[in-house]
Amino acid sequence: MKFFARTSCIGLYVVLMLACTSAAMAADWVQVVLSDNGYEQIKKSGSGGEIFTQFGDILIIQSGEVFNDKLIKSEPISTVSVQPGEKLYLITSKDPAILKASFPGTRTIYREMGFIVILADETEAMNLFSKQSDFTKVELLPENQVILTAPVSTGVTRIKTEDDTAKFIKALDMKAFMQDTTALVDFKSRYSYVESAQNSIDHCDKIFSKLGYKTSKQSFKIGSTATNNLIAERKGENEEKYGQVLVVGHLDSTSESPRDNAPGADDNGSGSAGVIALARLLNESDLKPAATVKFVLFMGEEQGLYGSKAYIKELSAAERASIKAVLNLDMISFDAVAPLSIMLETSSFNRPMAEKLQKLALDYADFTIQTSFNAWGSDHAPFLQQKIPAVLTIESEFATNPNYHKTTDLIKIMNQNLCLQILRLNAAALYAYAIKPELNN
Ligand SMILES: [Zn+2]
Known part of the structure; x- marks a missing residue:
């Protein structure tokens, strides 16, 4: 409070403006959080604005809003900011070559038990979709779903x-x-x-x-x-x-x-x-x-x-x-x-x-x-x-x-x-x- 008290009104206004502008301008983020019943928690007491996908005891949360950390008690394993044009994709595969592959230009958010969640722009996504086969499915990351239940x-x-x-x-x-x-x-x-x-x-x-x-x-x-x-x-x-x-x-x-x-x-x-x-x-x-x-x-x-x-x-x-x-x-x-x-x-x-x-x-x-x-x-x-x-x-x-x-x-x-x-x-x-x-x- 003392800090704000000493700050001029104009200065405070500028700080608030910057904060608001950066919130509006900043790309959304993706968080990977450890939580064995996070999906149920969010359904019960979330604000309704959360977007999340569950893989076992991991929740992948995407949101432009600040996530209510009272719901998810553990610290995020990682937080990644999403660049304009990027989307989350899910690869589900039983092909050992795909399971071990790196996908140039993209960022891997999660890779476990045959699932790979990737942040990619449209051009990179085309490359991902070209990998589809009887063993590899590529899709936009399904939202608000349990893909894999908790152990x-x-x-x-x-x-x-x-x-x-x-x-x-x-x-x-x-x-x-x-x-x-x-x-x-x-x-x-x-x-x-x-x-x-x-x-x-x-x-x-x-x-x-x-x-x-x-x-x-x-x-x-x-x-x-x-x-x-x-x-x-x-x-x-x-x-x-x-x-x-x-x-x-x-x-x-x-x-x-x-x-x-x-x-x-x-x-x-x-x-x-x-x-x-x-x-x-x-x-x-x-x-x-x-x-x-x-x-x-x-x-x-x-x-x-x-x-x-x-x-x-x-x-x-x-x-x-x-x-x-x-x-x-x-x-x-x-x-x-x-x-x-x-x-x-x-x-x-x-x-x-x-x-x-x-x-x-x-x-x-x-x-x-x-x-x-x-x-x-x-x-x-x-x-x-x-x-x-x-x-x-x-x-x-x-x-x-x-x-x-x-x-x-x-x-x-x-x-x-x-x-x-x-x-x-x-x-x-x-x-x-x-x-x-x-x-x-
Ligand atoms: Zn087999």
Whole structure:
């Protein structure tokens, strides 16, 4: 007060004028703030003028107004001023090259779990949009949405052990799972274009047949190369009422020398062996599913989701409508940083299934879980595009997995406990959607 008292009226006026002018002239800013329930807080007690997007426990806040720091208790991790002509873009990607890329001229605001938020002008944005593919989605940053939920730790103390679901999933055979994964890696390459990949399909066909499943191959083409999806089916007792449940994963692999050395232990030997593990579990339980269950191994995923697209293309409208749930397993084994963590990925229309799986995770698995509602870049995406309920389960560290699409994607990089926990979740989902769907509410 003393300072102002000694300042002349004109001086004060100039200071205020400058302050007002700079507020009006200054570009908006973007803040990155740590806050695990910031979205809820702002909805409840914000002024309504805030613009924000949530990624896990991070809020990206854009505003020309001063943000009410009573709502968000922690200091911003960073504050970036936005230059005229710049906008925020969101890249959602499963392409390791994009996940590691730098984008010249732009500023990266956030990069985690397959999401990159970038500040770019129009010319730079054109360059970003040119990167779009089946694995990379580019869009203006969605506003006032939860793209990725905050992490929730499930815990061993809460795991149910006595009910029917628990009894069902308890029989998961992890020894057989590791043997299956190792056998897939031993094919050296499951790159869609090579003969060893075809041999790996025949190998899996034999396993499913031995388990008593009716198998079939669906042929399709990747360019001029003919290949197959493998489908193993168990008819439901009441398919008319409970429809079909699909457990899927891509069998093909890739690397920097894909024709002869693409071991793909994590991507996606783990998910493929996981599909087989769930087929083995169902078979050995002697339970008769109410819904028809199809275990599907896709080829051509790494070339652009060819297998899943071909699968959906051949379905009639009635068949599409009969699919009640698709469980996609892709990269379920890498976890370098404790605690064990996974991501569910789906679209917002499929929120009930996402919430069901989150609840099953709390009851039957032990890891930290987050849900993304911005699905892209694996075989669940074509199903979701047709509004078929589908959820991907994936290791949450996929974006920082140094072996992703590399010859170093070997058995030794797998965390078997993560595999077990992810399989427990998917087995509980299989039980809920296919075996006892009448209890599924
Ligand atoms: Zn994959």
